[in-house]
Amino acid sequence: MENSSININNYEEFIVNYLDGKTSPIETAELFLFLEIHPELNENIDELRKMIVTADSNLTYGFSEALKLNYDTNASQISPDNYTYYFVAAIEGDLTSKGTETLNRFIAEHPELAKEWELVHRCKVEAPAHLTFPNKESLKIKPKVTLFPYYLRWAAAAASILILISVFVRLEPETSESIENRLGAYEVPVQGKPVKQQENDKAGKENEKSAVKRDVNPETEKAKSPSVKKESAKENMPARTEQEPINNLPALKPTINNAQPFEGSTRNTYTSLYNDIRLSQELMLAYAENQEQPATEEGQGIRLGRRVNSYIQSGTQVASQVSESFGGWMLADLGVKGYNMLTDNEVKLIREVREDGSTGNIRLEDGSISYSLRKSPL
Amino acid sequence: MTTAEYNKCVDQHADGVYRFILKNLKDEERARDIVQESFSRMWEKAEEITAEKAKSYLFTTAYHTMIDDIRREKRTSRLNESHTDRLSVSHNWTDLKEVLQIALDTLPEIQKAVITLRDYEGYSYEEIGRITSLSESQVKVYIYRGRVALKNYIGSLDRVI
Numbered sequence: 163m164e165n166s167s168i169n170i171n172n173y174e175e176f177i178v179n180y181l182d183g184k185t186s187p188i189e190t191a192e193l194f195l196f197l198e199i200h201p202e203l204n205e206n207i208d209e210l211r212k213m214i215v216t217a218d219s220n221l222t223y224g225f226s227e228a229l230k231l232n233y234d235t236n237a238s239q240i241s242p243d244n245y246t247y248y249f250v251a252a253i254e255g256d257l258t259s260k261g262t263e264t265l266n267r268f269i270a271e272h273p274e275l276a277k278e279w280e281l282v283h284r285c286k287v288e289a290p291a292h293l294t295f296p297n298k299e300s301l302k303i304k305p306k307v308t309l310f311p312y313y314l315r316w317a318a319a320a321a322s323i324l325i326l327i328s329v330f331v332r333l334e335p336e337t338s339e340s341i342e343n344r345l346g347a348y349e350v351p352v353q354g355k356p357v358k359q360q361e362n363d364k365a366g367k368e369n370e371k372s373a374v375k376r377d378v379n380p381e382t383e384k385a386k387s388p389s390v391k392k393e394s395a396k397e398n399m400p401a402r403t404e405q406e407p408i409n410n411l412p413a414l415k416p417t418i419n420n421a422q423p424f425e426g427s428t429r430n431t432y433t434s435l436y437n438d439i440r441l442s443q444e445l446m447l448a449y450a451e452n453q454e455q456p457a458t459e460e461g462q463g464i465r466l467g468r469r470v471n472s473y474i475q476s477g478t479q480v481a482s483q484v485s486e487s488f489g490g491w492m493l494a495d496l497g498v499k500g501y502n503m504l505t506d507n508e509v510k511l512i513r514e515v516r517e518d519g520s521t522g523n524i525r526l527e528d529g530s531i532s533y534s535l536r537k538s539p540l
Numbered sequence: 541m542t543t544a545e546y547n548k549c550v551d552q553h554a555d556g557v558y559r560f561i562l563k564n565l566k567d568e569e570r571a572r573d574i575v576q577e578s579f580s581r582m583w584e585k586a587e588e589i590t591a592e593k594a595k596s597y598l599f600t601t602a603y604h605t606m607i608d609d610i611r612r613e614k615r616t617s618r619l620n621e622s623h624t625d626r627l628s629v630s631h632n633w634t635d636l637k638e639v640l641q642i643a644l645d646t647l648p649e650i651q652k653a654v655i656t657l658r659d660y661e662g663y664s665y666e667e668i669g670r671i672t673s674l675s676e677s678q679v680k681v682y683i684y685r686g687r688v689a690l691k692n693y694i695g696s697l698d699r700v701i
Contacts, residue, residue, distance in 0.1 A: 175678055250687045254658075256680075278691075285690045287640045289660040295558040296572065301579045302547040 168196050177207055237261035240268050245275060249282040541586040541594060549594045550579065556661055557602045563641075563656050564606060564649060574609065578602040599661070600671040603653060610649060636694075643693035651686035654679050 168176055176193045179185045185193065197203060235258045240248045245268065251257050252265050269279050295301075541549075557578060562571040578601040582589060589597050644652055653672060657663045665676045665683075672679065 171673055172675060172678070175675065178681065246688055246691075247684065250684045253687070254680075254683065281694060282687065282691050284636060285640065285687055285694070287644055287655065287659045287690075288637060289556070289559055290563075290641065293555070293559045293562060295554040295575055298550060298554050301550045301554055301576065303543045303583065 168192055170200070173197075173200075173203065235261050237264040237268070240264060242272065242275075245272075246278075246282070249279055253283055253286060541582075541589050541591055545591040545594070546583055546586060549582075549591065549598070553595050553598050554579070557598050560599065560653075560656050560660055561602055561606050563644065563660075564652050565609070566645060570609060574602055574605045577605055595661075596667060596670065599657065599663075603657075603671050604673075606653075607649075639694055640690060643690045646693060647686050647689055650674075651682050651689065654682045655686045655690075658683055 173193070173196060176185065176189065176196075180190060180193055197207065235251075235256060237248050237251075237257055238261075248257070248261075248265055248268075252262060257265065269276055554575060558571055558575045561574050562568060565571050565574075578598050581601050582594065582597055585597075644655065647655065650672070654668050654674075657668045657671060663671070665679045668674070668679045669676045674682070
């Protein structure tokens with residue numbers, strides 16, 4: 163036996179061999195050295211010694227053969243001196259079929275050992291079935307109850323979606339500054355001036371523009387020109403209260419070139435806006451009536467027609483003169499905003515005056531496009 | 541190991557582990573504590589233990605817990621003394637099973653452990669060796685000597701009425 167592998171797990175095997183007198187002097191010395199290092203094992207060793215002594219006093223064989231693998235499984239060496247080992251080997255199933263046959267022949271040849279064979283054969287203990295663990299259910303793991311109801315999951319999902327939407331949609335109302343930057347300044351009524359004063363102002367402005375052009379980079383001039391116009395318009399603006407922009411306007415297609423009469427819900431929608439239009443135009447009319455009217459000259463009607471507030475006598479008149487096929491939204495935009503919210507173009511109404519002073523035609527200029535609204539029959 | 545597998549393991553092996561420990565300790569309260577601790581440790585390592593290895597893990601844990609408990613309590617069997625005492629009295633047994641249970645209690649702890657694992661649960665030498673941290677040969681020797689000790693305790697079938 164090699165002594166180099168003695169350790170806390172196999173020292174008993176060395177002790178058994180020592181007590182059986184089968185250890186070499188070197189192994190014995192190694193064993194004692196090991197026991198010196200582990201004095202706490204003395205009690206167990208005493209116990210083993212008692213066991214060995216007991217076994218030796220009752221058995222004629224020390225069962226050291228059992229330490230050998232597959233020792234005589236054919237029971238070829240069975241004898242009246244070592245039969246106990248083979249009896250135990252038989253009930254433990256360590257004999258081959260040939261070994262079992264040899265054992266049976268041995269018992270038949272030694273009938274005085276039959277009772278001892280039966281006794282050994284019956285020395286297998288049975289589990290006491292009446293001994294059961296009390297309250298076995300206490301050992302089991304109870305399934306965890308989900309404390310997170312399903313509706314909370316849906317609520318959490320809905321909250322997440324709202325948060326995402328709020329990221330991409332501006333929920334805060336737009337300031338008037340941002341609206342002006344995005345859509346441009348509102349069209350505001352401009353006070354009428356005498357023709358001579360207008361011509362002088364026009365000449366002065368052209369001089370200013372030419373002076374500005376000399377100092378400004380041509381590339382940036384084009385980009386800056388709208389803001390310059392906006393600033394000039396603001397300078398001429400009378401004190402006013404800002405009007406709330408019309409929000410949530412449906413994206414309607416212009417119906418200017420596709421004349422369709424008002425019908426059903428469309429008519430009702432514009433009818434509901436009529437009072438707003440009328441009130442705004444009445445305010446503009448009252449403002450225009452206080453202004454000094456220019457003298458009547460040839461072509462003056464056209465020039466004057468460029469002043470929107472002078473031509474729109476009232477919301478009621480405009481509404482009555484405009485063909486039903488004219489887009490009501492255009493009219494609404496004109497009356498309230500002064501620009502077309504659909505095209506972002508400046509919108510103007512121009513009235514053509516006949517020689518007798520009657521209205522020959524009303525044109526709507528939307529940017530560079532002019533629409534004829536009505537022609538009076540001659 | 542899932543919760544269902546663990547609970548199934550309780551149904552299948554709790555009694556066996558309890559009997560094994562109770563037979564070796566002869567103390568119901570401590571046996572219950574050891575069984576409970578063994579299952580508790582197994583559940584702590586449920587992610588590492590498969591259902592197939594659960595029984596072996598349970599008995600191994602229970603056995604080592606029992607040995608620690610015995611050493612802690614300085615509780616050792618006195619085979620020689622009890623064996624001598626029993627043999628010194630003339631018994632008239634009425635039931636061989638009862639006799640064997642009494643004889644089993646007289647064995648040293650290690651012999652009692654390996655024999656109960658062998659007879660109660662049908663473990664092989666190798667499996668018992670894994671549970672008790674003994675070599676296969678050691679297990680075999682302890683079982684053989686335990687068998688003979690049981691036989692000698694009974695003495696003779698003639699004494700069993």
